[in-house]
Amino acid sequence: MSLHIPVLSAQVTAHLLRSPIPIFADVTFGHGMHSKLILPHAQKLYASDTDPRVSTRIPQNPKIHYQHARFSAVKFPEKIGGAIMDLGIASDMVDEAGRGFSYNKDAELDMRFDDSKESKQITAKEICNTWTEDQLTYIIHHVS
Ligand SMILES: C[S@@+](CC[C@H](N)C(=O)[O-])C[C@H]1O[C@@H](n2cnc3c(N)ncnc32)[C@H](O)[C@@H]1O
Numbered sequence: 511m512s513l514h515i516p517v518l519s520a521q522v523t524a525h526l527l528r529s530p531i532p533i534f535a536d537v538t539f540g541h542g543m544h545s546k547l548i549l550p551h552a553q554k555l556y557a558s559d560t561d562p563r564v565s566t567r568i569p570q571n572p573k574i575h576y577q578h579a580r581f582s583a584v585k586f587p588e589k590i591g592g593a594i595m596d597l598g599i600a601s602d603m604v605d606e607a608g609r610g611f612s613y614n615k616d617a618e619l620d621m622r623f624d625d626s627k628e629s630k631q632i633t634a635k636e637i638c639n640t641w642t643e644d645q646l647t648y649i650i651h652h653v654s
Contacts, residue, residue, distance in 0.1 A: 514541045514600040522594060523547040529591030537581035538596045539564050548594075549573060558584050561603075562626040580624070610634060 523544055526534060535556040536545045545557055555573050560580045568576045577584065581595060603611045610620025610633065621634040637646075 514543070514602060516540075516543050516596055519544050519547060522596075526592045526594055527551050531589060531591030533588065533590045535584070535586065535590050535593035536596075537584055537593055539568070539576070540596065540600045541602075542567060542569070544594050544596060545574070556584070556586055556590065560624045562624060562629075 526548065532551065532553040533556075534548050534552050534554075535558070536542075536548065537556075537558050539545060539557045539559040540561075542557075545555055549555055549571065552573060554575065557568065557574050557576045558579045558581065560578070562578060565576060565578050568574060599611055603609045604613070606612075607615035607617035608620070609625070610618055610622075619634040619638060622629060622631040624631050637649075
């Protein structure tokens with residue numbers, strides 16, 4: 511499995527750290543490469559991700575407050591200095607055939623970021639096979 515290395519992480523993080531409030535959020539934690547750069551400069555880091563696997567990767571650090579959540583549902587109990595959203599997929603999601611993101615492995619389409627039992631997300635397979643042409647046109651033009 512390849513290691514996910516985000517591009518421009520140093521530049522993005524340096525921009526975030528200009529804030530005078532040393533409380534930050536990484537709402538797409540993934541493998542934590544951005545958080546790793548933010549943490550030494552932060553008093554507190556609110557970390558979150560919608561992928562259930564991420565909660566097993568959170569380092570033991572009293573500065574980190576983690577929640578499994580979509581970024582649209584994350585709530586902060588105090589004012590934060592800034593937040594990072596590194597949108598997209600991580601390399602391991604493509605490598606693991608069962609996630610249904612792969613372009614070179616034979617597996618069913620899935621593409622849910624949250625594929626836990628509790629997840630209400632629907633698979634790409636279901637969308638492609640059951641949605642109408644109008645609905646597909648709508649998401650291609652208005653949601654992507
Ligand atoms: C490109 S990866 C982030 C990589 C991360 N910055 C790192 O350093 O490893 C994108 C992450 O966003 C997460 N994600 C995708 N959609 C999300 C959403 N709606 N809410 C929260 N996280 C989401 C994915 O699960 C994935 O972990």
